[in-house]
Amino acid sequence: MALTLYTNPMSRGRIARWMLEEVGAAYETVVLGYDTTMKAEAYRAINPMAKVPALVHNGKTITECAAICAYLAETFPDAGLAPHxxxxxxxxxxxxxxxxxxxxxxxxxxxxxxxxxxxxxxxxxxxxxxxxxxxxxxxxxxxxxxxxxxxxxxxxxxxxxxxxxxxxxxxxxxxxxxxxxxxxxxxxxxxxxxxxxxxxxxxx
CATH class of the missing domain: 1.20.1050.10 (Glutathione S-transferase Yfyf (Class Pi); Chain A, domain 2)
Known part of the structure; x- marks a missing residue:
């Protein structure tokens, strides 16, 4: 399963990275600049809001940190982070x-x-x-x-x-x-x- 995190280390992307580390999944990191690559058309095609983080998993995009956390918990149940x-x-x-x-x-x-x-x-x-x-x-x-x-x-x-x-x-x-x-x-x-x-x- 291909996972790519689009982020900036001085952003809410830190939340998504923490969650990725919790589930233990292998992922690629793409670091974006606020006034450059984050505003470029290539990234707007992933997240039209031109905000980070965004997570792309097998071609599907997930944005919003709470959604990313819930999605990863359900997608990687062996990590035990979804609710009982x-x-x-x-x-x-x-x-x-x-x-x-x-x-x-x-x-x-x-x-x-x-x-x-x-x-x-x-x-x-x-x-x-x-x-x-x-x-x-x-x-x-x-x-x-x-x-x-x-x-x-x-x-x-x-x-x-x-x-x-x-x-x-x-x-x-x-x-x-x-x-x-x-x-x-x-x-x-x-x-x-x-x-x-x-x-x-x-x-x-």
């Missing part, structure tokens, strides 16, 4: 919560967009503070997002928290820090980080 029956509700709930309300709330806050009380009724996430409080409760319920074991939902949801703590877009709450500490000890996370950091160093 009793984990499925929490797995999908929090995977898409991280991809929807969390992503939107953090992005708006970074842009200085603060919905008024009236606007919160039509904004999917309501308010930034509400999103963060609910995220904290989700992480507090179990050692991992879907239960007692690590799944693909932790790759995506955990990445949101790791990025948030690193860049200051999430508050440094104890629950987030404890969860992040568990994630960064995973061998696949370390391998993925070393690969992307080496690409950054080589381009410097």
């Amino acid at each position: 029956a009793d984990e499925r509700a929490d797995y999908y709930r929090w995977l898409f919560y991280a991809a929807g309300p969390v992503e939107s709330a953090i992005t708006n806050r970074s842009l200085g967009v603060v919905p008024t009380d009236a606007q919160q009724r039509m904004v999917g996430y309501g308010s930034f503070d509400a999103v963060v409080d609910v995220l904290e409760r989700a992480i507090s319920a179990h050692p991992y997002i879907a239960g007692d074991r690590f799944t693909a939902a932790d790759v995506y949801g955990g990445s949101q928290i790791l990025f948030g703590l690193q860049f200051g877009s999430l508050p440094k709450r104890e629950i987030f820090g404890d969860y992040a500490a568990r994630l960064i000890e995973r061998p696949a996370y370390k391998r993925a980080g070393e690969l992307d950091d080496a690409l950054i160093a080589a381009a410097a």
